[in-house]
Amino acid sequence: MELIVYSIIVGIFIGIFSTSILRWYLKRNVGFESFGIKDFTKLLVSFLITCAIFGGLNFLFGYVYAKYGPGLTEEELQIFKIYDGVFIHILNSFFLIGAWTVTYLVIKLLLKLNRDRIERLELNSTLKQAQLNTLKGQINPHFMFNSLNNIRGLMLEDVEKSREMLTKLSEILRYSLTKNNVNSISLAEELETVDNYIDLSKIQFENRLEFVKEVDERMLQHQIPPMIIQLLVENASKHGISNLKKGGRIVLVVKQDKDVMQIQVRNTGQLKLQKNTTQLGLKNIRQRLKLLYGDKASFSLTEMDGEVVADIKIPME
Numbered sequence: 001m002e003l004i005v006y007s008i009i010v011g012i013f014i015g016i017f018s019t020s021i022l023r024w025y026l027k028r029n030v031g032f033e034s035f036g037i038k039d040f041t042k043l044l045v046s047f048l049i050t051c052a053i054f055g056g057l058n059f060l061f062g063y064v065y066a067k068y069g070p071g072l073t074e075e076e077l078q079i080f081k082i083y084d085g086v087f088i089h090i091l092n093s094f095f096l097i098g099a100w101t102v103t104y105l106v107i108k109l110l111l112k113l114n115r116d117r118i119e120r121l122e123l124n125s126t127l128k129q130a131q132l133n134t135l136k137g138q139i140n141p142h143f144m145f146n147s148l149n150n151i152r153g154l155m156l157e158d159v160e161k162s163r164e165m166l167t168k169l170s171e172i173l174r175y176s177l178t179k180n181n182v183n184s185i186s187l188a189e190e191l192e193t194v195d196n197y198i199d200l201s202k203i204q205f206e207n208r209l210e211f212v213k214e215v216d217e218r219m220l221q222h223q224i225p226p227m228i229i230q231l232l233v234e235n236a237s238k239h240g241i242s243n244l245k246k247g248g249r250i251v252l253v254v255k256q257d258k259d260v261m262q263i264q265v266r267n268t269g270q271l272k273l274q275k276n277t278t279q280l281g282l283k284n285i286r287q288r289l290k291l292l293y294g295d296k297a298s299f300s301l302t303e304m305d306g307e308v309v310a311d312i313k314i315p316m317e
Helices: 002-029 037-068 074-083 086-125 127-138 141-155 159-178 187-208 228-239 280-296
Strands: 209-215 248-257 260-268 298-304 307-315
Touching: 002 037, 002 086, 037 086, 141 159, 141 187, 159 187, 187 209, 187 228, 187 248, 228 248, 228 260, 228 280, 228 307, 280 298, 280 307
Parallel strands: 209 248
Antiparallel strands: 248 260, 260 307, 298 307
């Protein structure tokens, strides 16, 4: 019975040693968050190597025990003959290491599902706050007061034009209030609000504001979160153009890049002009993109060639 006892004890140590090496490799080289073909190949190769290590060490133990260990009884000799075959070692290695690998992968999957669930709960718990921040970011009191004052001055020069601007202002207000609890709208509907905002801003900036719109018409019916483009354009106007004596240009580009919708707003100016602000609108955009798309969407704000560039990428559904 000594052979059985020694085999169990040594087998446990060999198993712990082999699987520890495998676990160490998998943690550092296999990306379980975004599992792909390369990761599967690494997993398969490391599994086969671990099986070889496990089987080889067990075979080596059997050889050393048979040559240098105590004499074998008839019963132990029969057991030794049964488990001494190469095929038995291979089969045993595949079974034990395979069972460990499956258990490890199941645990990793359960942990990932649990993390995703917790993250989703945390995101859902901040939904009301995100909606409140959305409302705060949408209604800029300075813009409203400036627009009303500008329209009042315009009434002395062009009554019809002032009526048109009042209509546009009311449309922006209606849009801001009614779309607060909506997760998505069509790009065309969002662009209509952007156009209204630009028209009202031009009353204040006059010839200092140039607006260029480059939109792929195939994208007009695709869904986007409400107010994200309007907030970017408002941010470009408020923190960019308004700080420049000669004014500047705002460029809006919407295009398709493979399976992603790219929304880019560029404005003349410098990024450092925005550092002293609360950046509520930008935080709002990041929060809503995270809430709606997770890691599939991205938002960046950079300075390039004398322009501030805001870039949003949204997966196309």
